[in-house]
Amino acid sequence: MKVALITGITGQDGSYLAELLLEKGYMVHGIKRRASLFNTDRIDHLYQDPHDPDQRLKLHYGDLTDSMNLTRIIQECQPDEIYNLGAMSHVKVSFDSPEYVGNVDGLGTLRILEAIRILGLENKTRIYQASTSELYGGLPENKNEKGFYDENSPFYPRSPYGVAKIYGFWITKNYREAYNMFACNGILFNHESPRRGETFVTRKITRAVAKIALGLQEKVYLGNLEAKRDWGHAKDYVRMMWMILQADVAEDWVIATGVTTTVRDFVRMAFLEVGIELEFKGTGVDEKAFVTACNNKDFQLKIGKEVLSVDPTYFRPTEVDLLIGDPSKAKEKLGWVPEYDLKDLVKDMMESDVKLMKKDVDLLKAGHEILKQAE
Ligand code: NDP
Ligand code: GDR
Numbered sequence: 448m449k450v451a452l453i454t455g456i457t458g459q460d461g462s463y464l465a466e467l468l469l470e471k472g473y474m475v476h477g478i479k480r481r482a483s484l485f486n487t488d489r490i491d492h493l494y495q496d497p498h499d500p501d502q503r504l505k506l507h508y509g510d511l512t513d514s515m516n517l518t519r520i521i522q523e524c525q526p527d528e529i530y531n532l533g534a535m536s537h538v539k540v541s542f543d544s545p546e547y548v549g550n551v552d553g554l555g556t557l558r559i560l561e562a563i564r565i566l567g568l569e570n571k572t573r574i575y576q577a578s579t580s581e582l583y584g585g586l587p588e589n590k591n592e593k594g595f596y597d598e599n600s601p602f603y604p605r606s607p608y609g610v611a612k613i614y615g616f617w618i619t620k621n622y623r624e625a626y627n628m629f630a631c632n633g634i635l636f637n638h639e640s641p642r643r644g645e646t647f648v649t650r651k652i653t654r655a656v657a658k659i660a661l662g663l664q665e666k667v668y669l670g671n672l673e674a675k676r677d678w679g680h681a682k683d684y685v686r687m688m689w690m691i692l693q694a695d696v697a698e699d700w701v702i703a704t705g706v707t708t709t710v711r712d713f714v715r716m717a718f719l720e721v722g723i724e725l726e727f728k729g730t731g732v733d734e735k736a737f738v739t740a741c742n743n744k745d746f747q748l749k750i751g752k753e754v755l756s757v758d759p760t761y762f763r764p765t766e767v768d769l770l771i772g773d774p775s776k777a778k779e780k781l782g783w784v785p786e787y788d789l790k791d792l793v794k795d796m797m798e799s800d801v802k803l804m805k806k807d808v809d810l811l812k813a814g815h816e817i818l819k820q821a822e
Contacts, residue, residue, distance in 0.1 A: 448503075452476045452524050454511060454559070455532030459642045460577070462489035464530060464685040469493065469503060471689075476524045478509040478517075478533065489642050511555030518562040525568070528692050530575045531559050534612075537646065538581060539763055541608035548607050553614035560622040560630065569628050573692045576619040578632040580677070580703070581609040585767035595773035598634070598701050605765040620699065629697040633688055636703035636772040639792060640681040641799030645820070648710055649678065649796065656717040657800035659754050660746035661808055663817065666754050670761025672711040672727075672734055675769040679704045680787035680795070690781045700781075703772025708789060714755060716790070720797040721746055725754070732759055 451468050455461040456477025468475050479487060487494075487506070495502045507523075509516045511533045521529070534552045535541065541548040556576055563572050583589060583596045584603035591597050604610045616632050623630040643650035648669065655667035679702070687702045708716075711727060714736065718725050722743030725736045736755035741748045748754075777783045787795070807817050 448472060448474050449527045450474045450476070450524055451528045451530065452478070452521065452526040453530045453532060454478045454509075454555075455530075455534060455577075456506070457487055457489055458532060458536070459489070459640060459644065459681055460638075460685055460688075461530075461532050462493075462642055463640070463681050464532070464688060465490055465493055465504065467685055467689060473503070475504050476520070476526065477504070477506050478520060479506050480510055481508050511551045511558065514558045514562070517558050518565060521559075521562045521568070521572075522566055526572055528573045528575070529559060529563075530577075530688060530692075531556055531615075532577045534577065535608070537644075538606045538608045538767075539761070541606050541611070542764055545607035549611045549614075552608065552611035553618075556615035557618050560618060560628070563628065564622070564626060569626050573629040573697070574619065574631070575688050575692050576615055576630065576632045577688075578616045578619075578634045578699070579609070579612050580634060580636040580770045580772055581606065581767060582613050582616060582634065583767075583770065584609060585769050587769070590771075591773065593773065595703075595705065595771050596701065597773040598699055598776055605767050606763065609767075616699075623697050629692070631691050631694075631697050632699040633691055634699060634701045634772075635684055635687075636677040636679065636701075636770055638679045638681045638684040638702075639796065641796050642681070643796070649713060650800075652710075652714055652717050653793070653796040653800045654804070656714075656721065656723075657797065657804040658807075660721045660723065660743070660748065660801070661804050663804060663807055663811075666756060668756055668758035668761070669710065669714070670758065670763070671766060672709065672714070672757060673731070673768070674710050674766065675707040675771070676710070677703045677705070677707050677771045678713070678789055678792060679785060680792045683783075683785040683787055687777060687781070687783050690777075690783060694781060700777050701772050701774055702777055702783070703774045704785065704788070705771065705773060706789060707769060707771040713793070716793045717797055718754075720794055721801065723748060729757075732757055
């Protein structure tokens with residue numbers, strides 16, 4: 448039985464990857480952080496009793512800032528594959544905690560690679576590093592002649608997160624070259640799902656649209672509506688992580704859809720999923736969106752109602768304006784075929800959030816309070 452270790456197993460990607468590897472018959476080890484409350488919501492459905500002799504999912508307490516802990520866990524598990532998905536992954540928050548993000552996202556990668564070397568597992572353990580399109584920074588002059596970022600495009604990170612991840616990228620490549628380790632970077636463009644963290648823009652939008660349609664929230668405040676992202680579905684992207692480690696040669700790979708869309712259009716698409724059409728007025732900081740039609744009898748919103756305002760609090764000190772990736776290499780050499788396009792993704796997220804928010808409506812009807820959460 449193959450053995451995998453996933454850092455960041457409690458996150459969006461970690462949870463989908465754990466599902467995939469269990470389906471493939473792996474023994475899956477995951478590292479979770481100690482928290483004062485349960486933080487395993489995304490993988491609770493995969494829970495297996497530790498007393499079960501056939502247990503194939505095992506969680507270990509740990510942290511990417513703790514070398515001794517990482518080395519011990521790797522020694523215990525003797526993994527065939529490590530997926531390093533653990534990270535402080537929020538770009539805006541990285542401006543507030545730049546040292547922490549450097550430690551976790553940058554040095555954390557080194558700690559894993561060095562543990563493999565210290566334990567003499569260079570020839571056994573394959574390593575996947577969660578690199579990111581944030582490495583490119585969205586500089587127009589760095590796109591290739593077809594207008595995409597690919598494996599050869601130069602990097603120019605625009606946040607402490609991007610800068611920390613560039614260290615992770617290069618140290619992975621360096622250990623591959625220096626010690627002949629099977630260590631690969633997946634340069635993944637944005638990928639989303641119903642399990643996306645609530646403070647990333649897509650999930651913030653789909654949750655808010657569901658709440659607004661159901662009368663649980665008046666409006667949503669967003670930042671830069673002009674930003675363009677290449678959004679795919681996390682389920683398609685974790686499949687590719689696995690494929691990268693099954694390849695004959697250790698390399699770096701771009702995973703993207705090749706289509707880019709503004710935040711504004713994502714908002715439009717999310718509202719359309721529940722039959723609500725919008726009109727945007729103003730530009731940049733004073734922009735607002737109003738309802739122009741509501742074609743869903745379940746959601747009765749007044750025509751002319753304001754449902755969105757721009758709040759500059761959500762602007763970033765340095766922004767990545769546009770990302771679009773070229774996944775040709777992954778498609779041609781590894782045969783990757785994504786199942787979801789952007790419309791499927793928005794539909795999946797909206798259906799899930801409408802279902803979730805309907806539970807809040809039921810709670811309200813039963814006389815309970817709904818708690819507000821910061822976004
Ligand atoms: P999430 O934010 O959903 O999950 C991050 C995971 O990392 C969580 O399990 C979190 O634990 C864990 N983590 C955070 N800090 C530490 C730490 N100090 N030690 C150990 N674990 C830690 O991210 P995603 O699943 O979306 O992304 C997975 C990886 O891919 C990340 O490295 C991200 O930077 C990268 N990436 C993501 C993209 C995307 O669009 N989603 C695109 C490109 C790259 P906890 O649950 O306790 O917070
Ligand atoms: P990103 O994702 O920074 O691309 O990083 P995020 O969803 O946070 O932002 C995407 C774009 O939307 C704009 N935006 C807002 N963003 C947030 N979070 N909240 C808002 O209210 C808002 N309004 C507009 C942002 O300015 C930005 O341009 C994600 C993370 O998953 C990283 O870990 C990963 O490496 C990259 O994707 C690829």
